[in-house]
Amino acid sequence: MASPITGSFQLMKSLNRSVVLNTIRIHGAISRSEIAKKTKLTPPTVTNIVNELIDAELVLESRSGKSNGGRKPIILTINSNSRYIVGVDVGVNKVRLAVTNLNGEVSKRKVEPMPVSKALNEEEFLLFLKKILHSFLEEVSEGRDKLIGIGIAMHGIVDHEKGIAIHGPTLKLEKVPVKDVIEEEFNLPVRVENDAKALALGEKWFGAGKETDHFVCLNVGEGIGGGIVLNNRLFHGNNSLAGEVGHTIIDLNGPTCSCGNKGCFQTLASGQALKERASKKIEEGVETELTKIGNREIEGQVIYEAALKGDVVAKEILRETGEYLGLGILNVIHFLNPSMIIVGGGVSKAGSFLMGPITETIETRALSFEAQKTRIVLSDLGEEGSLIGACTLVLSELFTHEHGNT
Amino acid sequence: MASPITGSFQLMKSLNRSVVLNTIRIHGAISRSEIAKKTKLTPPTVTNIVNELIDAELVLESRSGKSNGGRKPIILTINSNSRYIVGVDVGVNKVRLAVTNLNGEVSKRKVEPMPVSKALNEEEFLLFLKKILHSFLEEVSEGRDKLIGIGIAMHGIVDHEKGIAIHGPTLKLEKVPVKDVIEEEFNLPVRVENDAKALALGEKWFGAGKETDHFVCLNVGEGIGGGIVLNNRLFHGNNSLAGEVGHTIIDLNGPTCSCGNKGCFQTLASGQALKERASKKIEEGVETELTKIGNREIEGQVIYEAALKGDVVAKEILRETGEYLGLGILNVIHFLNPSMIIVGGGVSKAGSFLMGPITETIETRALSFEAQKTRIVLSDLGEEGSLIGACTLVLSELFTHEHGNT
DNA sequence: AAACATTAATTAAATTAATTAAAAAAGATT
DNA sequence: AATCTTTTTTAATTAATTTAATTAATGTTT
Structure with missing residues (x-):
């Protein structure tokens, strides 16, 4: 045990x-005394901490608020332009x-296109x-x-602690030490995470x-990735595999998945599944707009557009x-019973x-009745x-406290 | 947000x-200085806390340990007989x-038999x-x-915070305030929980x-209940429904479950499923010991015994x-990637x-390779x-700290 | 307009509980 | 017997919160 x-x-x-920093962040604009009320910290404690945050340039005293029958409160905000971060999202076809x-x-x-993606080996990828x-x-x-650091999201299984890309389904990479290499190159803190988990954190x-x-966030694209947030933190499980809902089996005798198993969730509900359903309909000779798309590949986007046209x-x-x-x-609800499920990724456009x-x-x-009312919402952040x-x-x-003993 | x-x-x-109390509990017998090393607390802090625990009769100074080239350590143990607890497990047929x-x-x-179980209404059950x-x-x-309290485990959905039995599949009870009623009657703290979650905690x-x-603990009996332990605590989800793995769907076109859905995990892998497979074989006229059991009902126990005999x-x-x-x-592994899965309940006998x-x-x-090595073990505690x-x-x-702000 | 009340923020003193440093207790080693 | 070790305790120090009092700024009432 840890x-x-x-x-x-x-x-x-x-x-x-x-707690203070996040209270300011989440409220956008808030006074010291309101922070004290919300957090149950005492006013002097709040004052002390806020002053330190101002010294660190993380917080700004902006304007005066409306008086509530006494001295006007001083409104605090995050000094949002005092630092910045570079983010990278390594997708299948583009970065x-x-x-x-x-x-x-x-x-x-x-946006950079991925160069002849399939051919990249470890060294070429890092280069x-x-x-x-x-x-x-x-x-x-x-x-x-x-600049305080570089964050990298990529598909496949990622060891976020060591910053290693363990396994990627499209890039044929195994155990690539992304974090160490990029940290060395740019002399900055680097964090690496699976893209669905990054989405959930976003x-x-x-x-x-x-x-x-x-909550659980589903990244529904060609496959289905999941990011699980419990107690406001990403949950990774024992080997960074938590949230691989795309490969949970829901139809024992269903279509074969890229992982070798049958009837994985993502064989039935991803962009891939959309394509296959379309091909099947066309083969069956059903009359549809989808046959008239010329030489564009039939993928999610095309099906969505046809549906918009009323097909x-x-x-x-x-x-x-x-x-x-x-x-x-x-299944996610009966497993974890989250208060919310967020659907994101390419397919969520539809x-x-x-x-x-x-x-x-x-x-x-x-x-149960309460479970039936679980909020299902579309991603706020889009692509x-x-x-x-x-x-x-x-x-x-930057915002989260460090545990005393690491 | 909370x-x-x-x-x-x-x-x-x-x-x-x-931390100190649990370190003593988990190690069984440990000295102050070892506690300090293990927890990274300083020796004076440990001394102070231990002395308070001794005053509260929770800890005992038992014997002296072996010297390691200096003063002998004083071995501490939990004063296990200073308090006791009454537990109740409300099953389908017996309590x-x-x-x-x-x-x-x-x-x-x-063990008390359940009186003509199906007929009990709320009032009769509480009585x-x-x-x-x-x-x-x-x-x-x-x-x-x-006596410091009464703990009650029962099947069905339980709101552990309010101590309400929300829904039971065999007892036809809805929203029974078990905690309040029993607390009132016995003037003692009462805690109520779903039986699979209680098992996991045990x-x-x-x-x-x-x-x-x-880890995740599966209670495989007539149905399949699950208890999820994350960060050493039971996870309940938003409406106490987390861990209802028995009703996750793994075979879309499978047998119909008591919940109305098709192919729930528990229709394929519980005691119920064992029975149904046996009936089917007998109907098919396959030669087996199972046909010779006289008038005993064919249930898990019987099948297990036949298998032991070599059938x-x-x-x-x-x-x-x-x-x-x-x-x-x-599916549990790909969902949560726990370090261990514990299989308990009646079926685990086999x-x-x-x-x-x-x-x-x-x-x-x-x-992944690591996931393949997930430890699957049988329950230590049995029935x-x-x-x-x-x-x-x-x-x-008693052992867990109270959060400052409730 | 002056006095009072209210709300916000700060300052100073008190308190809590950990940490540091030193000492004592009890053995082991040479 | 003298010295070194390990365990535990004591005393002094320190870090951070909390309590109580104060200052600041504004609104309300007479």
Whole structure:
């Protein structure tokens, strides 16, 4: 068992510092006395901590608030432009880069295509990563001294503690020490995380999960990744494998998955599943807009567009996929019973067609009345979710207290 | 969001008190200086806390240890007989009662049959519970002043915070305020919990999960209940529904479950599933010992006994069930990636026949090498697991620190 | 308009409980 | 017998919160 957390003055201090800082962050604008009320800290404690945060340039005294029949409160805000973070989202076909401030606001972004993706070996991949980071950093206008770290989100299994990409399904990489290599190259703190987990963290800090203690975030793209937030923190499990919901089996005799098993959730409810349903319909010779798309590949985007135009077959494909998504989500509810489930990733663009079937499935099938009412929402952050999550990897350490004994 | 935990002197004290107490509990016998080394608390802090614990009669200075080239250490142990707890496990057909000391050791036990179970309404159930508790307490020899509480485990969905039995599948009870009623009657603290979660807690404190931070405990009986332990604590989710793994769907087109859905885990891998497989084989006219059991009902126990005698069909039924259990456990691994999975409940008696197929399924199908090595173990506590867990409900509050702000 | 009340923030003293440093207790070693 | 070790305790110190009192700024009432 891990050594327990013991009480000490440092723990007390760092706990309260982070409570105050996060209270300011979450409220956006708040006075010292309100912080004291909300956190049950005493006013002098709040004053002391706030003054330290102002000295550290993390907090600003902005304006005076409205008096409530006495002295006007001084409104505090996060000094959001005092530091910034570079985030990277390594996707299958492209790499996204962004700069955000402490508020998760993007001030610069860039998309690089993945060079002949399949062929990259470990060395080439790391070289490519260094190259695009160097050129991106040169274009950044903020002072280099204000950059506090680089966050990297990537698909596949990632050991976030050691910062190692353990296994990627498309990039054929095994145990790549991304963190160490990039830290060495740029002499900055680097954090690496699985993209679905990064997305979940992004949603916790700046998206739909802001106010929720426990939730599960599904990244529904070509596969289905999951990020689990429990007690406001990402849950990784024993080998960083927690949240691999895409590979939970929901149909024993279903289609074969890339992992070798049959009927994995992602064979039935991902972008891949959409494509396969479409191909099948076309083979069957059903009349649909989907046959008239010329030489564009039939993928999620195309099906969504056809559905928007009113194509019955496309709509049916989306409805069916939504039902399966609902079933997988039902399993999540009966497993962990989170207060909220956030659906993100490429497929979530078609949310308007999916949400109906999802909620219907859950309302008719969940075990208890309360479970039936589990909030299912679409991602707030859209296609940049994992990227913003990547930045949040660095951010969260700035705001979170350090345990006394590591 | 719940109000955050802030640092205070009480928090520091209560945290360290519980760390010291639990270190003594887990090690059984340990000196002050060893506690200091293990917890990284300083020796004076340990001395102070230990002396308080001795004053509170929770800890004893027992004997002197072996000198390591200097002053002999004074060995400390939990004063396990200074308090005791009454536990109740409300099953489908019977109610178990027990008295344990602080070490989870049972000093007295009793089993009461459930009176014509199906007919009990809320009032009758509570009356019955009061009656058997009164008569059990009269038989208890330990002084009433040393009794610190009553713990109640029961099947179905339980709101452990309010102590309400929300829904029971066999007892037709809805929202029964068990805690309030029994507290009023006996003027003692009462804690109520779902039986699978109680079992998990029991395993955490006194069984196979003692040394493990995150694990999932499956209670495989007629149905399959689950208890999730994360960061050494039971996880309940938003509506006490977390861990209802028995109702996660693994075969979309499988048999219909009592909950109305198809292919729930428990339709394929529980005692119920064993029975149904046996009936089917008999109907098919396969030659087996199972047909010769006279008028005993064909249930798990009978199948297990036949398998022990070498009956091929019974063995095959158990093997098949083990495979399905393995599949469900695989889903748990890909969901939460716990370091350990504990299999308990009635069906676990047949563990010798089940473990092979379970581990084989996981080793061939898990996503990563580490996941394939997830420890799958049988319950340490046997059929009294939930009962001991019921006692632990009360115990854990004695040993666990209170958050400063409730 | 002056006096009073209210709310916000700060300062100073008191308190809590850990930590540091030193000493005492009890043996072991040479 | 003298010295070194390990365990435990005592006394002094320190870090951070808490309590109580104070200052600041504004609103309300007479």
